Amino acid sequence: MKLFDLDQWDEILQTITRNKSRSLLTAFGIFWGIFMLVFLMGGSEGLRRMMSSTFAGFAQNSCFLMTNTTSEAYDGLQSGRAWSLELADVERLRHGVGAIETVTPLSANWGVEFKQGNYSMNGTLKGVRADYAAIEDPHLTYGRFLTDADERSLRKVCVLGKRVCEELFPDTENPCGRFVSLDGVYYQVVGVSKMSSNIGVMGSAETAVLVPFATMQRLYNRGTEVMAIGYTARRGQTVTALQPQVEHIIKRAHRIAPTDTQALFSFNMEAMFRMVDNLFRGIEILVWLIGVGTLLSGAVGVSNIMMVTVKERTSEIGIRRAIGARPSAILRQIMAESIVLTIIAGLAGIAFAVALLQGLETVTAASGHATSFQISFGTAVGAAAALTVLGGLAGLAPSFRALAIKPIDAIRDE
Numbered sequence: 001m002k003l004f005d006l007d008q009w010d011e012i013l014q015t016i017t018r019n020k021s022r023s024l025l026t027a028f029g030i031f032w033g034i035f036m037l038v039f040l041m042g043g044s045e046g047l048r049r050m051m052s053s054t055f056a057g058f059a060q061n062s063c064f065l066m067t068n069t070t071s072e073a074y075d076g077l078q079s080g081r082a083w084s085l086e087l088a089d090v091e092r093l094r095h096g097v098g099a100i101e102t103v104t105p106l107s108a109n110w111g112v113e114f115k116q117g118n119y120s121m122n123g124t125l126k127g128v129r130a131d132y133a134a135i136e137d138p139h140l141t142y143g144r145f146l147t148d149a150d151e152r153s154l155r156k157v158c159v160l161g162k163r164v165c166e167e168l169f170p171d172t173e174n175p176c177g178r179f180v181s182l183d184g185v186y187y188q189v190v191g192v193s194k195m196s197s198n199i200g201v202m203g204s205a206e207t208a209v210l211v212p213f214a215t216m217q218r219l220y221n222r223g224t225e226v227m228a229i230g231y232t233a234r235r236g237q238t239v240t241a242l243q244p245q246v247e248h249i250i251k252r253a254h255r256i257a258p259t260d261t262q263a264l265f266s267f268n269m270e271a272m273f274r275m276v277d278n279l280f281r282g283i284e285i286l287v288w289l290i291g292v293g294t295l296l297s298g299a300v301g302v303s304n305i306m307m308v309t310v311k312e313r314t315s316e317i318g319i320r321r322a323i324g325a326r327p328s329a330i331l332r333q334i335m336a337e338s339i340v341l342t343i344i345a346g347l348a349g350i351a352f353a354v355a356l357l358q359g360l361e362t363v364t365a366a367s368g369h370a371t372s373f374q375i376s377f378g379t380a381v382g383a384a385a386a387l388t389v390l391g392g393l394a395g396l397a398p399s400f401r402a403l404a405i406k407p408i409d410a411i412r413d414e
Helices: 006-018 020-054 087-096 130-134 148-152 162-168 213-219 239-253 269-312 314-322 327-366 377-394 396-403 407-413
Strands: 062-067 100-116 119-128 140-143 157-160 179-182 185-193 208-212 228-233 264-268
Touching: 020 269, 020 327, 020 377, 062 239, 062 269, 087 100, 087 228, 087 239, 100 130, 100 162, 100 213, 119 162, 119 213, 130 148, 148 213, 157 162, 157 179, 162 185, 179 208, 185 208, 208 213, 228 239, 239 264, 239 269, 264 269, 269 327, 327 377
Parallel strands: 119 208, 157 185
Antiparallel strands: 062 228, 062 264, 100 119, 100 179, 100 228, 140 185, 157 208, 179 185
16 A cells, blocks of 8 residues: 555645745754754764774773872881882782783883984884783784893894884885884884874874883883883773772882872773763763754654644545545545655755765864764664654644544534
């Protein structure tokens, strides 16, 4: 059974045209509602992807320890005391906290000059061990990462960050095997990282060069002093749950008051990831509230305009009922008018939102932060299906109002 034939199509369009101002106002409500919903959904998902890329490569269950001056006097030592982490702390944590999976020391120099031939730039020189890859995945484009053998043999080898490679080797596709000068010391390139996150521990990954931790300690005569310690929790454990035990072990070893919250700084990546997830979960709820609320107001507008239309056509509907028109025919006509108005306005809103999202995607790609803002095809189909259902629901009350018209009332109204 057809929902409506060509004659009914013509009648539907005539009805919409006759009520042009009301139809346009109602169509705009539907258009704006679906546009807001689709655009905000795509925008929030794009922002989520951009934020995720900011933390790309970091283990979600990781944490980094760094030092600060003490804020409390303790065990005969005054407040304001400067102190440092040491290699022994790595072993203390490895053997003292069973739920830790990886624990590794870090060292760094900032503003170091990198040179290769006629090319140079400044960046961060990081000293790390092989197990650091378990905390911050380097995503190697070429070559390999640092190994335990590099550490034991004090080799002068390095892994270049993405931007460092582009600046020092603009005409070389794979620089592995070549040599670069890092703060006046020559290192052989063994790998190139493609990490492009906007954050990094002790410097951005793009502008950093990684060298063996022991090599850097020896060259800069740092002995057993450690600038930072990174660790990850085993599966089934959380960094947040381990933090009190980790801080207790470090503070006890360095004679720091257990209540001193300033002396030891913990950068908890797990908490950062959770905060971002909660933020976007809230944004997603807000998007749905705004979009669905606007859509419902548009649906109420469609229902109202159809009620007015039914009232204006009381005589026509009554006469059609008198000459034998079936209730189903009247019902189909009113429902079809409601659905057509809703779908036309809704599809226009979806198309406009998709066009703006594409423009936003182009702008972000040009700025070097390429990400996808587009909604999925399934989401678009779901939105179109929801519009059809919404249009049908909006036409229910006017349809029942039309079915309630009696021929005698129509004649009296005439």
